[in-house]
Amino acid sequence: MKGNDKSVTQVSLLNKIEKREAVVGIIGLGYVGLPLAIHFGHQGFKVIGFDVDVRKIDMLLRGESYIKHIQMEQIGEKIKAGKLDVTVDFNRLSEADCILICVPTPLTDKKEPDLSYVMDTTNCIADNLRAGQIVILESTTYPGTTEEALLPRLETNDMKAGEDFFLAYSPEREDPGNKKFDAANIPKVVGGVTSACLEIASALYNCITKVVPVSSTGAAEMTKILENTFRSVNIALVNELKVLGHKMGIDIFEVINAAATKPFGYTPFYPGPGLGGHCIPIDPFYLSWKAREYDFETRFIQLAGEINVSMPYYVIDRTIEALNQHEKSLKGSKILVLGVAYKKDIDDERESPGYTIMKMLSEKGAFVSYNDPWIPVLKQTRKYNFQKNSISITPEVLREMDAVIIVTDHSAYDFAEIVRQSNLIIDTRNATSKIDGADGKIFFA
Numbered sequence: 001m002k003g004n005d006k007s008v009t010q011v012s013l014l015n016k017i018e019k020r021e022a023v024v025g026i027i028g029l030g031y032v033g034l035p036l037a038i039h040f041g042h043q044g045f046k047v048i049g050f051d052v053d054v055r056k057i058d059m060l061l062r063g064e065s066y067i068k069h070i071q072m073e074q075i076g077e078k079i080k081a082g083k084l085d086v087t088v089d090f091n092r093l094s095e096a097d098c099i100l101i102c103v104p105t106p107l108t109d110k111k112e113p114d115l116s117y118v119m120d121t122t123n124c125i126a127d128n129l130r131a132g133q134i135v136i137l138e139s140t141t142y143p144g145t146t147e148e149a150l151l152p153r154l155e156t157n158d159m160k161a162g163e164d165f166f167l168a169y170s171p172e173r174e175d176p177g178n179k180k181f182d183a184a185n186i187p188k189v190v191g192g193v194t195s196a197c198l199e200i201a202s203a204l205y206n207c208i209t210k211v212v213p214v215s216s217t218g219a220a221e222m223t224k225i226l227e228n229t230f231r232s233v234n235i236a237l238v239n240e241l242k243v244l245g246h247k248m249g250i251d252i253f254e255v256i257n258a259a260a261t262k263p264f265g266y267t268p269f270y271p272g273p274g275l276g277g278h279c280i281p282i283d284p285f286y287l288s289w290k291a292r293e294y295d296f297e298t299r300f301i302q303l304a305g306e307i308n309v310s311m312p313y314y315v316i317d318r319t320i321e322a323l324n325q326h327e328k329s330l331k332g333s334k335i336l337v338l339g340v341a342y343k344k345d346i347d348d349e350r351e352s353p354g355y356t357i358m359k360m361l362s363e364k365g366a367f368v369s370y371n372d373p374w375i376p377v378l379k380q381t382r383k384y385n386f387q388k389n390s391i392s393i394t395p396e397v398l399r400e401m402d403a404v405i406i407v408t409d410h411s412a413y414d415f416a417e418i419v420r421q422s423n424l425i426i427d428t429r430n431a432t433s434k435i436d437g438a439d440g441k442i443f444f445a
């Protein structure tokens, strides 16, 4: 085979994709995998969703959703029409022509990449790999993962990437709950192990959205980390300036909004109680870990991490200060935390600063309760075990609290009413800035 000659395997898979006859297997049906499965289904592909969590598969088969912002009707219709199948049986991986990996990539307790989910999945794929399949990693990870970790494992059965099977990386850029951008209109960056791998992966994603091909899997992996590091660094910058603004009596939100009127060269980022979610607090550390292999310190990532991690502590300091001005101590105070989701209007509380804030409040002797319309119960996590239910925010409950901390500004909250009924508000989101007549009652943190 020379130059642009395509192998029979490559042509056959490209044809299947073009005719929408390729079966798409999606491994990991979480915030990323489930919407992706729906989108491929919308575009006429048969999709098989794989997950190790039996509870999730059972819920989907019963027609129930476990992610609030994802409409179950969309999934139910696809399952009924035979376009979406969900299973815990990984032997069925051989039925898929295109296998997309969407499993978690967390950090270990020592803030090092935990690739165990990706490698478990890769081992499973390797055991079932057949000629003519493409495997695409979508999980966020450090540059080098696809070729250093997945490729050798997948090539163990005498199959060669780019000839017998294909391997690519395409980062997922899903923003859960975003009504403007989803898998149908967010461009997909794609890098292949070989040019054939790139061509096939691009052909597949071209069926659902615009594709941005890059020269290598490493470039595609680094693209995702750059995007999230950019957010982390900019959020750290405004978080630091917020603290300075409080000291100087300058409202940083007013400043950011004024700066945002500049039509070029400025992108607004907003401060908050600290970073949350499965991406921004984690992904940059994947890169700093990898950088050490090259004797390189990623100083921006480190500094941004330090500032962002310190923000929940700042919220506690401001709460103590606010209570102090009301002649109260934190110890023994009744504190209501509003919102534990890491951002508004979603049910994802992973890595949420709300957890850190609640933990510190409890450790300092406060009586802590919470409300979150999206998260009725706090489940046990690797780090926390609160065993609390969301309480109703009636006027009586609000009046009974010594302080209310706004951690997440969900749209469902009536902030004017919350301010009216509460004794003291610590607002980390600038949710109450336009409410008049509450002097001495609202502290921004």
Ligand SMILES: NC(=O)c1ccc[n+]([C@@H]2O[C@H](COP(=O)([O-])OP(=O)(O)OC[C@H]3O[C@@H](n4cnc5c(N)ncnc54)[C@H](O)[C@@H]3O)[C@@H](O)[C@H]2O)c1
Pocket (backbone or CB within 6 Å): 027, 028, 029, 030, 031, 032, 033, 050, 051, 052, 053, 056, 102, 103, 104, 105, 117, 120, 121, 138, 139, 140, 141, 172, 173, 174, 175, 176, 278, 279
């Ligand atoms: N959530 C986001 O907003 C977002 C956005 C962009 C990228 N990402 C990245 O996408 C990846 C997935 O994130 P997510 O938010 O969808 O995670 P998630 O926890 O919501 O979903 C992951 C799913 O994978 C399943 N799983 C775990 N191990 C498995 C295995 N061995 N085989 C099959 N299934 C397995 C879990 O049961 C879970 O359902 C991560 O790398 C994340 O960094 C997430």
